[in-house]
Amino acid sequence: MSQVSPTSDIAISLKGVTKIFGSDPERALDMLRRGVGKTEVQAETGNVVGLDDVSLAIERGQIFVVMGLSGSGKSTLIRHVNRLIEPTSGEIIVGGDNVLEMDDAALRKFRQTRIAMVFQKFALMPHRSVIENVAYGLEIRGVRREERLERAAKWIEIVGLKGYEKTRPRQLSGGQQQRVGLARALAMDTDIVLMDEAFSALDPLIRAGMQEQLLELQQSLNKTILFITHDFDEALKIGNRIAVLKDGAVQQVAHPEEIVLRPANAHIEEFVRDVNKARAIHVGTIMERGAFEACELAVPAGARCEDVLPLFADHRWVGVTGESGEQIGRLSATQVIKALARYSAAPPAAAVVTEAA
Amino acid sequence: MFPEIIDTRPLRRAIDDSLTWVVANWGGALEAAAYPLLMLLRGIEDFLVAVPWWVIILVLVGVAWLASRRWQLPALVLGALLFLGVMDLWRDAMTTTALMVAATLTAVVVSIPVGVWMSRSTRVRNMVAPVLDLMQTLPSFVYLIPTVMIFGPGKIPALLATIVYAAPPLVRLTDLGLRNVDPAVMEATRAFGASPSQRLFGVQIPLALPTILAGVNQTTMMALSMVVIASMIGAGGLGYQVLQGIGRLEVSRGLFAGLGIVALAIIFDRVTQAFGRQLQSRVGVQEAAR
Ligand SMILES: Nc1ncnc2c1ncn2[C@@H]1O[C@H](COP(=O)(O)OP(=O)(O)OP(=O)(O)O)[C@@H](O)[C@H]1O
């Protein structure tokens, strides 16, 4: 597991955040500290463990993806970042400020200006039109009416809902409503955006478009995005780093490729099994390193196998270039296929055992 | 017979004496305190009587059309108003309407804040709810008599009794409407940093408005159902005609005045309901009716 280097700029940092829902969190917390599992704690005390000692460091400018099955605590986790939920214990630092120490006014200011959120259940205001919904955050921030409507209109166009400005949310389909929620958060133009399954209701085509747009946005504006999904392919496509959550506890935090190639445990292995490996594996990992004669065509080391495969239709070898643009290795179709076969056909021993069982 | 466990006579006497004491020492002050209510009621009544009958018909029919955008409701309202006029009940109907409107206005001013307060805390709700139950179930004569003792027979005790009886549903429905606003939407308003008042006035109340309006509708109906009792202590109006009809065994007088009350009830019920439906579709909680 690669550690975040201490010099890097941390936008969001959670330290030992634990959340227990219920009437007697102290007792449940005590049990949890003694190593009792989530189900036993729930059975004995009736309290639900939402998050179990979660520590994450999210670098500025990253798209950080949190993955996990339904009920694993993803929504609970993301709500802690803007303190919609108070943790039972732990520390939350966003952009250098301790979120838990903010008073009401400071917290409101923080939410108005520095962090925006897309909700899993959209949470649009039924009594406001689409454009008024998108402008809501700006209105709360105190932006002038013309300016906020102008900005809202721009974002409505970007998410592909031009012409729906005056419509009521309930007259839209689920996917359209989700895009309104997306526009509402992005119109805030905050450095940090929290996205709770922001693309889950979109059809594959629009979803792919939105993913591209998100990547572009993050690259051009250097936004920090905490993105929640249960779709591993999506996580691989957009995530700079991925954290896997299970029963409220973090199982592994790593680069996408690393999670696919070296899953930390059987649970993650199960997740990874059906994943599109050509998307996860970068050419830099599997290339033939060394000085070869220059190839006609070269791709950067960070390119994905998925992107390189079509090039083999016309070329036997594809070069791989390093950061400064010089060729550092090369790759053939056979190598790619071998790599894909290796990571698919020879799962770690643990997975074979579970399959046999 | 149930055995006498304790002697309750001192308790009763204490209550009776304290009321007498209140009447003697506080009567004037209480009357002065209720004076604005009396002014409100008088103002409304004088206004309704001063306005020519055809203007009132025109306005109410217009409002009915605005509320429903169809011809049926205005026709119904026109018919009901013409009935009141033809049966020589116009003046009494205006008196009764004034009582109802004054009671409803006062109830709105008092009940909505109480409902808001209730919706914000379960403790307040647990305290206020039994009081509301009491206001609705306690036979009105029980509090009518002390109010008459304090204020003397007339419009003020009639108005107060009507308010006490008619206000509870509005409090309850305000509370219900505010509590029923989608928690996900309220969470979103918090996430964008809205202040408590921005959340209440910008989102919660607009979304609860159809329910609150249903409460106003209930309040007008309850107020109308009090008019006969209110007229026993000097409210006048259609209720007084009903009483006279009964007293003189003039069945026709009682019947027509009673139908007059029904006519008023129909007008106000249908018009507020139509507005409620319109509001619901505007708020987007529900599809427009048909
Ligand atoms: N307000 C609450 N009160 C009690 N328990 C809660 C509350 N909110 C969440 N939980 C519990 O916390 C756990 C995690 O819920 P959470 O909503 O974070 O899951 P999730 O990972 O977002 O799931 P999904 O993918 O279905 O959205 C669940 O067991 C849930 O029952």
Ligand SMILES: [Mg+2]
């Ligand atoms: Mg969730």
